[in-house]
Amino acid sequence: MQRRRFLEIAALAPALSPALAAAEAKAPGLGNAIGPYLQNPAADAMTVMLLTRGEGSVTVEADTGTVGRPTATRIEGTPWTVWKARIRNITEGPVRYHTEWTPAGGDSVRSPEHVFQPFDPATPEARFVIFNDVHYHHDTLAALLDHVKPDDYDFSCLLGDIWNDPSPKDGACKVFETLDLFVRSLDGASKPLLFVRGNHEVRGGFKDRLAHLFDIPVLDPEASFDDQNWWYSHRIGPLFLIATDTGEDDGFNTAKDSYKRPDYWQSYRKRQVPWIDELAASGAANETPWTLFLSHIPLYNPARWHSDPSREFWEPGLEKLPIDLMIAGHDHSWKFVPEKKPFSLKQKDAEGTETEKTFTPPWPILIGGGPKMHQGTVTKVAATADRLDVRLVHTSGKLLHEVQLG
DSSP, X not given: OOOOEEEEEEEOOOOOOHHHHHHHHTOTTOOSEEEEEEESOOSSOEEEEEEEESSEEEEEEESSSEEOOOEEEEOTTSSEEEEEEEEXXXXXXXXXXXXXXXXXXXXXEEOOOEEEOOOOXXXXXXXXXXXXXXXXXXXXHHHHHTTOOGGGOSEEEEOXXXXXXXXXXXXXXXXXXXXXXXXXXXXXXXXXXXXXXXXXXXXXXXXXXXXXXXXOTTOOTTXXXXXXXXOEEEEEXXXXXXXXXXXXXXXXXXXXXXXXXXXXHHHHHHHTHHHHHHHHHHTGGGGSSEEEEEOSSOSOOTTSOSOHHHHHHHHHHHTTSOOOEEEEEEEESOEXXXXXXXEEEEEEOTTOOEEEEEEOOSSOEEEEEOSSTTTOEEEEEEEESSOEEEEEEETTSOEEEEEEEO
């Protein structure tokens, strides 16, 4: 491979504590590195991420573009260091790259050569797959992957509750095992891995450090948990993606002293309003044939499990966007909610008084299921300038529902 750029940085880290050394022994399935995997895709840039155990140095080489200086962050309470290198000034794909990690006092470990395509706005077709509500049910994931072929997707999206109340126990072993599984299963070294946070990812003692595992434009992993921002948009070919963060599954009637902290999550959802308004004002979504809205908790759902606050705060801005389809999870039971078809739900207010309210979704919503084997689904999206095809597939391989537009 022709060398265009070569930069490295040393990461100095203390020796493992006895507790972390013990945690290492409890994770025999993990090697000394996770990745590389791709994050924060753009038309002319991509972030390459790699996790390594302990101290050392990392290099990243690419055959085109400018490789930024890799940054290294030791993830507190774990044996892992996360590396990020941004490749910028990509004029065209494909991009060939590799990483090389040199442990302190050890031999260098070089990855195979990987190839990726940036998110080219001019590409005529875009395909991706969505997984939601896995909740550590890796057997369900394996069954779903049997029905996913490499040609089905250019990138993947984890639509929340992939991690179940992420715990720091044993050096956050289950967190990293799950990340490694998805990176390997979905070819994260060559196909970007998008993430939309679910309500179970905002729980657990590791929730604040989960941010270190991703590169999202407005997300600062060093910020306190309450100051982290997890929303974003991307364009690839005929698709415009809007990904919001619905946070906890609280509502307007959740007790103020609940562990779900409704006052905080109301303010967090309101923080996304100016961003949604700016997206609408920019007209960026109008430049593509299809716009998809992604959220973990649906904004409408006849089975009650929807986010009333998110809908109330965001809908005025979302109505100005050309949304063709909303895709969500959370409910654990798949369903399709048609647009402009009213449904009624009985609800109780803070005093316990029951009332009935009618909802009329302005957009169609496809809700994926999980996490048990009989519930699990994978959503396959394929788009061209003339056609949008979204298929919801069960663990058995059965096609549960298909949305065809165009």
